[in-house]
Every structure is written in C-alpha cells, then in structure tokens.
Amino acid sequence: MRTVALRDLRSHKVRLALTLISVVLGTAFVAGSFVFTDTLKHSFDTIFATSDKGIDTRVQAVHGYQAGVPTGLLGTLEKLPGVAAVQPRIEDDLVLVDEHGKRVDTGGAPSVGGAWQPRTRIGDPTRIVDGRAPARTGEIVINDGAASKYHLRPGEHVKIVVPNAAVQAATIVGVYHVSFDTGGYVGALFSRAQAMSLFTDGRHYTAVDLAARPGVSEQALTARVAAALPTGLEAKTGTQVRDDDAQGVANALSFVTYILLGFGIVALLVGTFIIYNTFSMIVAQRQRELALLRAIGAGRKQVRRSVTSEAFLIGLVGSGLGLGGGIGLAFGLHALLDSLNLGLPSGGLVLSTRTILISVLLGTVVTVLAASAPARRAGRTAPVAAMREEFATPTAASLRRRTALGVVVAVGGAAVTVAGATASKASAAASFTGLGLVAVCAAAMLLSPVLARWLIVPLGRVIGRPFGPVGQLARTNAVRNPRRTAATAFALTLGLVLVTGIAVIGSSMKASIDKLFADNVTADYILTTSTSVNVPPAAAVAARHVPGVASVTEIQTLRASIDGKSRIGSSVDGPLTTVMRVPLDAGSSSTAGLRMIVSHKFATDHDWTVGTRHTLSVPGVRPVTVTVGGIFKDDQLIGDWAVNGNVYRALTPQNRWSDDVALVHASKGTDLEALRANLKRVTNDFYVVNVRNRTEYQGMIASQINGLLGLLYGLLGLAIVIAILGIVNTQALSVIERRREIGMLRAVGMHRAQVRRTVYLESLFIAVFGALLGVSLGVGFGALFTRTLRGQGLGTLSIPWTQAGLFVGLAAVVGVLAAVWPGIRAARTPALTAIATP
Amino acid sequence: MTRSGTVATAPPTISAARAVDVVKLYGTGHTAVRALDHVDVELRRGEFTAIMGPSGSGKSTLMHCLAGLDTVSSGSVFIGDVELRSLSDKKMTALRRDRIGFVFQSFNLVPTLTALENITLPTAIAGRRPDPQWLDTVIDTLGLRDRLSHRPGELSGGQQQRVAVGRALAGRPEIVFGDEPTGNLDSRSSNEVLTILRTSVDRLQQTVVVVTHDPHAASYADRVLFLADGRIVDELRAPTADTVLDRMKGLEQ
C-alpha cells in the first residue's frame, strides 16, 4: 500500500504543490513567530545580562513619580554587613543634536544620558576605545555603536536636550565600548556632577546598585537591604532586575508575537480547508481505483491508511519547508522593523528545539486531521464502485446535521456576542465579543454550504446575466458541490473577517480622533515633540512672546498619590477654554490656585463632587490639598482630572518638568502662516519641538494609525494568498473532474473563450460569496469591538464602506485571477473526451 | 468514386456532408494505426444513414472526422459546401454549434441544467433565442413535455437520451450525428430514441447519421454503410435487421 500512496503523490504534481504550499505557509507563520520572539528575547537577555552584570541588589523608588533614591542613603547602604560595593545609577532620557544641528533620531531605541563611573565597582569596567573619559562639565563620552551609526567622533561639539534644563552644549571627548548593539541606542555619559544636575534634582539618584561580598547570596543581601530602607523605596535582587527589564521589552513586543501567531493559526486553518478539499477530490477521483483495490482484497483500513500516509508525507515535508520559511519570515520581519528604526537589537536568529517540534508537529497533525474525513470516505468505498459507470455528480450527502450544528453554534455565538455588547466592563465585553467572533466564524463555516446556495444563486443571476448561458453554467457549477464551494470560499472569508474588522477599528480610531479634535480642540497651533523628551517649558515661554500669540496653554502629566491611591491626571498652565472646549456638568473649568476639575465618570466612580477636598502627595515632598471646583464631561484630552501647573511643579522633581503639549491661541486677525513661521523660528533652538495646526496634528496621528494598519494588512495579505491558492486548487480539480462535461460542451459548440469564461465566473462567484460573508462579519465584529473600546477613546464608530466594497471588488478580481490557469486548462479540453469511453 | 487526391471544387448541393479520400492515422512511424484508409462518403440531405462495421473498423473515427470533432490526416471533409480543414478552431466550433447536432453514447447532458435548458443550450451559447414553433415541434416529437423542468439526474437513461436528441434537433442543424446513441439503453428506450430520429427525418426532413453495431438500430435507417479495416466495403439500401445481420456476418468472416 505504501507504494500506491507514493506513486499517487507523484502522479498529482500540481495538487501536491498547491497542498504543500498551504501547509508551508501555515507553518511558516507559526515558526516565524517563534523564531522572531526567541531571537528578540535572546538579544535582550544578552543585553541585560551584560548591562546589569554583577548586580546583586538594586534599590529604587516604588513609584515612577518619586524623585528616586535619596543621596544620603548611600552611606547607610555601604555600611550594611555583606555589602561589597555600592554604585549609584543616574539616568534619564535625552536627545542628542550633532554639530550640524541635526537631531539624532534613534527611532525606537533608547537615547539616554548617565554618569561616567571613574572606578567601576560593579560589573565590567567601561572601556574607552577612543579619546578619553569626561573630566568636567560639558564633556561627554558616547557608546561606539552610536558613534559609528550617527558619525559622531571625539572633538565634535554637540548639543544635549533634556526636559527642563533645555539645551546644553557639550563636547564629545571619547567613545566607550558597549558589547551589545541595539540598533541605534545612544548612551551619553557625563561627569557625575553634571549628570546629577541634569538628570536628578540633585538630592536623589535614579537607583542604587549593590554587590554582595563572597558567601552572601543576592537574596540574603536584598533582604538585609530591604529591612534598612525607609518607606517609598524597595530592594530587588539582581536576577529580578534582569528579568524585569527583559520582561518589559518582551511585553512591549508581545503584540508582534501575538499577531504573528494569530496569522499562523489563521493560515493553518485556511490551509486545513485546502487540504481537506484536495484530499476529498483526490479520493473522489480515485473512486474507481480505490474500489479496484478493495475488489482485489485491500481492507478498509489499508485504503484509509494509504490516504492518511499521503497526508502524513505532505504534512511532514510541508511543515519542514514551512519551518525554513518561518526562519525567512522572521529574518524579513526583523529587517523590516529594523528599517523602520524601531531600535531592535541585532543578533543571529534563534531556532529552538521547541520551535522545530511545534511547527513540524502542528503542520503534520493539521494535515493528517484535515485528510482524515476524506480518508475515512476512501476506506468506505464499496468494491462494486469499480464496476459502476462513473458520473461526476457528487454524492450529495445530507447537509442537515451540519446545518443543525451550525444553527446551534450560531445561536450560542450570537448570545455570547450580545452578552459582550451589553457588558458594562470593557475587558469582559472584549472577551465576550472575542468568544462570540470565534463562535460565529465557526457557525459561518458550518452554515456556509447552505449560505452558498442562498447567496450565490441570486448573486449569480445578477452578475451572470450579461453572460447568458455562460453565467448560468458558472452559477450552477458554483453551487454544484456546496461543501467544496464553502470550504474554498471560507478561506477568503476568514482572511477578510480579520482585514475588515481591523479596517473598521482603524477607521473608527481615526474618526474618533478627528471628532475629539473637532469637538474639543480650538487651539490654532499645537506644540509637541516626537522624542522621549517632551516640550521644554522654556519653549512654551518663547512661544508666549511671539507676536500674534494671545495665549499659550501648557498641559503636563501629573502622577501622584491622591488620598492614598496612585493616580495619573493632568495639570494646566494658562487658560484652558481658549484652546479647548470643556463642557461642564457643574462648577467652573478653572484650575487656578488649588482648584481641581474632575471628569464626570471619575467623580461618579469615586463619589467626588464640587467642594470635596483631596490631598495629592509624593514621598519626600510636602502634600498639596486641592478642592474640586468643576466637573467636566468625560474627555480624552484632559483625562480623569486636572489641577494647576503650580501643583505639578510642587510635586514633580524639577529636572523632569516638561509639557506634554503646549497649545497656542492666536489673537484675532493674526496671519496664521506668519505665526507658524515665527513659532517655528523660536522653538527651533529646542530641536525637539514640532509646530502643527489641528489638521496637521490629526494627519500625523492618522498616518501613525495607517502605518500600524499597513503592517497588519501586509501580514493578512499572506492569509489571502493562501485563500487564492485554495481557489486555484479547487478550480483546477473541478476542471479535471468535469473533463467529459466540458468536452461535451465543446462538441456542441461552446467556444474556448466561453469555457474559460465559465470557469472565471464560477471562481468569481465563489470568491465574491466568501468575501461578502467575510466583509459582513468583519464589519459587524469590527463595530462590536469598537463599541467595547468606547471607553478607551474609540467613541466614534466609522465603517469604511468604500474600503469594504473595495475588498469585495478585490476578491472578485482575485477570484478571476485564481481561475486563469484552471480556465485555460479547461478550454484546452478536446471535444472528443466527451465521447471517448474512458 | 476515384482515388484522386485533388480537392473537389463545385460540391453538389445535394450532400449534407462528404468525405473525399480521407485518411486518418493515429500515431507515427511503425506503430501508426490507419483508422481510415482512403474513404469516400457522401451523406445525402434528408436521409437517415447508419454506419456499421466490426469493432475497431473505424466507425467512430469516420464520424468524428465528418462532424469536425477530429482532423483528418489527408483528404477533405465537407459540411454542406464548407471544407473543414481550412477552419480555425473558432469557426469549427461555431460550425458544430450552428450546423451540426450531436447525440453521444453517454454523458450528453449538463447535470446542473434542466431538460429544457439542456435542449436550448447550443442556441443559448450562440446568443440566440430558439424558434418557439420549432422548439414546440421538437418537444412534441420527443414526448417529454412534462419533464422539461427536471434535471438529468431525475430522468431515466432513455429520457436523458431523448433530451439529448432534442438538443441535437433544436438548433435545426444540417446534420445530426450519433455515436452509438442507443448503446447504453434497453430495447424499449432504444426504440423510442430511434423512432424519434426516424420521425425527424420523415417529418422534419432532418439528415441523420448514426454509428451503431446493432442491426436492429440500423434497420431504422434508409441506407447502411459497412466499414471494415478503415474502408467502406459495402452499402445497403432499405435495410431490415435480417439483411443487415447477413451482411455483417459476411464481413466478419
């Protein structure tokens, strides 16, 4: 029997290739996601293992809003038993400007400043590879990776932009070696004194690292240190530090992993339909041969096994190739993200045993499972079938059970979806809707043979009308085997559910932001930055003095503990209502003095009303008590609450003072273009500030969303490619199956072109059916997901109908393209095949 | 009938189809099979011709060549006064569609179309509407009026074959070809189909050519041509089943 299986594989080269490709693509996605993640994780682990080397304990502030570790604590820590060395860490974001006045953009890679350690106490000493170490204020050394990537060298006069201290001049005096390279990372080291003044408030370190004496474990040291710490500070073991750093990066990148894995699963699912279809057709075509085998004494099991072993071989070879493809995919993705300047570390691809096992196992199991139903059917072939006159009408097994199951799943899915739509908690709503989506997709798959008949018949009547009998033949062919049509179309459906769903969410995002701006923002110009350093307050001051500026409103993010709970809100300097519309429920919108305004939702949730008093506190700083003066309608721009800029400055370390955004309100009658030029001129010296009007700002956000959507579309495109392969596969096999019928049609006078057109149209009907189903589900669920995210700023639902229509149109084109080759093959069928007895 | 290789110039209008000095070879070199060996045939209008001969004698090949389904190796074939050799695939297809009707042994109908849709298929493919009066006449002749909306799967073998005859006649072709049209039918259905063909010749002046190995089927014809080893070896007019059987016995010896 094995020889039969092997020979059969060879005799169906085209089918084999198509089936193989679908397995390859599916496993490639899965393998690619693993390789990509492993590679990144490995690179970051290496980085943190190097940069945090030798640390046994780290002391740091519990909350981000604290200034850090008081410098006075250093002496206490040094004297603790078991401590071998103590090394303060001083670090914060900065932006480097080269001697030509060009900002060094590191993309996603960090750009940080720190202190040069003359005597390294923990970890490997930093090695100067060119020039010398910084000795006084105004001198810096930079890492070798940045030096070569951004063409910086010792002797170069550069500028440093840090939030509050604004722009500082500096000279690069040396280059130090970093044993890892994170694709654009900039690390500028200053003298300890200057680092203290730039990156801290002078009384705190960012953190303090400790090394244990030999014989003292990091746990023991950490416990000892923790016991000695005042409240507000915490101690972590070195292992924890390295793990947390790596975990942070992993979390930041997890969306890429999830997306890849998601597509891998979709691709495999889609591949399953193709594999199922292929094997069903192979088995149907080989009825006579199988029956003959049965007649000469092959058992059911043997016949079934011959089909299964065929699937096993395809699965094994396909997933092996897919593994290779996955490595390529990971490599390509890495290169792509690198070219987008996301600051990924470079390093060899990591192929773990787990990746190999999972990919090959998954690919093979899926293939064998997909082929199991056809294999069972093959086993059931009656020996007498060999004697029967073969006829291409399919064995129309009843769809009743499948449809009944589909209805049950659909009802369940709808119920869960409704539960999701009505759930009050956003996370519950999202998970219910997600579950509903899966169930409804499963139901659509079960019901699609029935839906195919319902949809394709009227659709075919309309589209097929101008084609006369060709249209009619195409339509009747398309619903001839509803199971096969459904399986073929469903690949496309699944891809388009995702594409359309994402399109709806993306479009709603843009619409929500547009609406947010149109409804709330009245500022003429918006000053922001695209770097990790926010708008320096000095830039806002400069803007205030530009002629034609009526007012500048600065908004900062304030983190503090309010009544004992850690909270994030805003603080405002300048008039709020000139640059924003703030609809009020109660009180006034003023934040003057010690007044606070609170959003409606936050106020209701916490039982705050006009007149209630609340204390904002940060360890080490005198607390500030404010009084609620107004309640505003929920607003994405202000957030939960806002206080005066003075409160911000009272609670935030001075070195961190900076504005998220500065909103400019022009005086009446000002020439806005001239104003823009002036604003640009005065903020130019800060290197990081962008001047945009409302439309430009919205456009910038829209283009960011588009960039993200583009990445998703690109990945989904591959799922669509598999769907196309499915259509090619099905059409090619259908054509082979109907050879005699096509020959007969040729004999009675059907032109080659008409035969081709019939195949094209049939394929078009199947594709458009799949697309319509997918786009409808995608629009529906995209809208539902948007609804669940309404609390996260997706208040406006926008359904991109043109795009949805475009998807259907594209599916039609794709359907026709997929049928080109099968159509040409069909047209070549000689008329005599109809008459020649097989 | 001469063995000249020249192409006849002014074809007599009386013939519906003609083969002139036709040779058909399958394969090349030593293994080549000479399925038709210098055959000259003339099929007259309004006549029912049966082609008979032992298995492998070239009956089907001759019919395929006459009907434009296959090309000849040498010689020429005419449908009416059109020489088939010079036709492109497109013109040949159109000629089959508009001027020839076919009834095959099996696999005649499109399973997804109704009986009526099958009958009007060639006309529809041509983008024309069938002549309703003629269609009525044909359907009456078939005796299938109450089965028109059925699909082939819902019809018996005989009924399916009658639908196939209907399709062949519906376009008012110059000539209807049948390759063993009753080969798969029981004797009752077979008689029905043959009677319809006979009627179409008698009443509708249709030209019909069928290939058969059944002397009873041949007895419905006006004229029987006997083929052996790719040559026309005999001819019989006004045949009966017995006379045909006699001749066949003679051939097989």
Ligand SMILES: Nc1ncnc2c1ncn2[C@@H]1O[C@H](COP(=O)(O)OP(=O)(O)O)[C@@H](O)[C@H]1O
């Ligand atoms: N496609 C073909 N290829 C090769 N030989 C063929 C082919 N078709 C028919 N023949 C040969 O041509 C001869 C005549 O065949 P055919 O016309 O089918 O005979 P009949 O219909 O009288 O049984 C036979 O010897 C047959 O083997």
Ligand SMILES: [Mg+2]
């Ligand atoms: Mg024959």
